[in-house]
Amino acid sequence: MVEAIQPPAQATYWFVHGRLLFLIVDLLGLASFAWIMAKRLAPLFRGQRDPRFDRPLVRLGRLLKFWLGQWRHPRYLAAGLIHILLFAGFIVLVVHTGFLLALGTSERPNMPGGVYAAISDYAVTVVFLCMMIAIVRRLLKPARYAVPARYGKAHTADAILLLALIAILMAADSIFEGAQAASQWQQRLPVDALAIGSLPWVLRNALLSAPLPALANLYLGAYLVHELAFFFLLCYRPFGIQFHVETSLFTVYFAKLDRGTIKPVRWGVPDAQLDQVKSLGVKTFEDFTWKHMLDFYSCADCGRCSDQCPANAVGRPLSPRFLTIKARDYSFRHFPVFGSAHNGHALVGDIYSEDEIWSCTTCGACEAECPLLVEYIDKIVDLRRGLVDDGKVPQSLQKPLKALETRGNPFGKMEKKRADWVKAIPQQACSAQTLNGDHRAETLYFVDSITAYDDRMQAIGRATARILHAADENFGILGAVEKDSGHDVRRFGEETLFMALRDHNTEAIKESGVKRIVTSDPHAFNALKHDYRDVPPVEHISQFMARAMADGKIRLNPVESGQVYTYHDPCYLGRHNGVYDAPRAVLDAVPGLQRVEMRRSRDRSFCCGGGGLALFYEPTENERMGVKRVQMAAEAGANVIVTACPFCMVNMEDAIKVAGMEGKMTAIDLAELVERQMTN
């Protein structure tokens, strides 16, 4: 009589009892994993404070959406679907794998059967196939996987090893089950049902006629391979791009909730005490918050951030992907698994260059794309704060910063000329009065520097004032008292100057007694909405216009035929504040207006080149972002680019000239367009 094949726990491997062998493997594997994790967590405890334990229900909801629901994955369809399948497979296999591991050390536990067994058979199969496809993709490499020489070497071999290990895990699992079922069949024992068409099922059928001793060896060998591969993978993942398997749950749960905002310089330190803080911003690795360190661990190196990054697209020395990868490599080097931590080196000058840190326009394309919700803008701003604190500010930015300090605008223009743009409005058309003791109004039009002083952008100011007037809005301006909103002063790392500008404007706004604020500048809009505290609610003029048109307060003449319009989403209106529909509603309400969408629109909008201080920064780049953008508009078949931000206007009009598209393409602000078409 042939003996039934023995379960791994009762088998003998080279004179060692299976249970003892697997007990040792389990304990060694778990102890190694615990040691490695402790070492990986160590820098997080040395990182800065970062309160991420609030609003648990919101966080849970986002966990279900972005982690369990893999919400952002289909944005890259092929890779996304593969990932969704293997993620689902992994989730299914958690229980299965638990039971399988337990088999090594205990009397045969009852592996879950029935429907779950069938699903896990398919899950093993799907994960195995996905790994095969993923390995091929790593070899064929979509363009975004490439590693430019300046960012180091590609980790292709490592990535393939990790994928292959998972494939081996799945194969071993399937062989184990297939061999077991085949031997049961040969011995006329009750056969564990295997899902038709699954990998274990295929293997069982292939092994049906194999000799029983061979089956027994295959069965036990597969189990050993599975066990070793499992623990090797568990302990190897924290050294590379698959670490996100362990960390993603936490990264997504603790992800930043409030878009459009910038983290405080130090959590828990009130503004008034910032002067006492010795060093501002991120200079060394330990200046990052624990969550930002966790982000570094969680990056899966998928390259979507950099694929979307406009700075990367025009050849600036910045790639969000490598901002993370370089920090992770740094952390692995300086907080090693074996040996003691050695930290304290300045990051800029070592792994980062100054130009890299200043190259970001804070457009947020990377953050809108990352499936793991890794944050970039706060890190860039923190690194800039560190540079500013050390006096390392590019010469091109020092003059505008100084002018912001002394004159309240980056151009160094006189304060008393801040409301001069109003003078060109015909008296009967509208009056934009300065709010003071004599003049009070319900609504404040916050103009901000570029619209107030730049000859071209003043037209946007006048159009906005005319629209507010036409819609019977009781409004006024702060005039010479207004200072720059400081939006980009903050994002360029000069927190102290930003606070001075914010405090000044807050005081002036409160004194004016207004109940609402309207602005035509998305940067001011974002600042007033997210950076300022205790100011009245703020609206962008596009939102105001959409409402006024719906209420019939503004009526428009038809546009001339022959023009094709496209709307360019300003980053601080769209991505950072979700205002996508109001400007489009305004455009679609213009009689006869033909509108097309660009390939990159809404949350994938392509930054024009950046606003605020970004206008003054002189980057190293192959071409202008704006040039790429006007080319996208032309590709879409448009000959008029409509935007809703004065900085976009600067960049678009420059880009049209640089691209040699004068006469073929024009740019107009949404407010200018509406004012041009108004019947009243």
Next chain:
Amino acid sequence: MEILVCAKRVPDTSENEIELNGDGDIDRDELVYSVNEADNYAVEEALEIVERTGGTVTVVTVGGDEDEEILRREMAMGARQAVLLSDDAFNGSDGRGIAAILAAFVKKGHYELILTGVQADDGAGQVGGMLAAMLDCPFASLVTSIEVLGGGKLKISREIEGGNKEINEIDLPCVLSIQTGINEPRYVGMRGIRQVASVPIPTLGKADLGVNGYAGEAAARVKRMDYFVPPAGKGAEMLTGSQDEVIAKLIDLLKAKGGLQ
């Protein structure tokens, strides 16, 4: 090395519109001031020398209480100490008078290297040279790089016509006037200035310094009579025609004005 930098507070040319009032003087009510640009480069250069070879940087200015703000800014940049030379008797000094006040201060210390800006935005570029003469020190102007050689010598380069450079060796102690562009001055924000807001700045007067008779209005031999704002010119001349025509006209114009040979 103990380095002294002489700095001046001037109206910031990039942030002001110069207008004359009825008295023929500049309307100063709404001017904003900053440290003279070339002096700021001099302070940065001094700080970089000290970072490389050790020592201290002291910044000095001649003026009134309002001039303290530039001293604070330079201290926020990294200068160890600042001194204000202020006395009613200094008012109305000409360049020679200012140089005499500074020379009196220098003699009270042990400075090996004295830097000034190449000239002040509202000045005449004369103080550095006269200061060197009064101290009987070697002087070099328009300095665009400094290298400490040791043995009490510096290797410096000076800007000469056409962007060319002349390399010199100069003995310490000496006075150098620093050209803009010699380095990239570090940024100083409000935070830095606030952090040195309570550091005391000693003020020295005529009696403390023992200034000779050159200081003050009475001793001045150069006196400002008036300011003159040139009338705006015709503006740009726009060349019209095809691209080739425009190029031909431009070349003719450049030749006519001596820009091309």
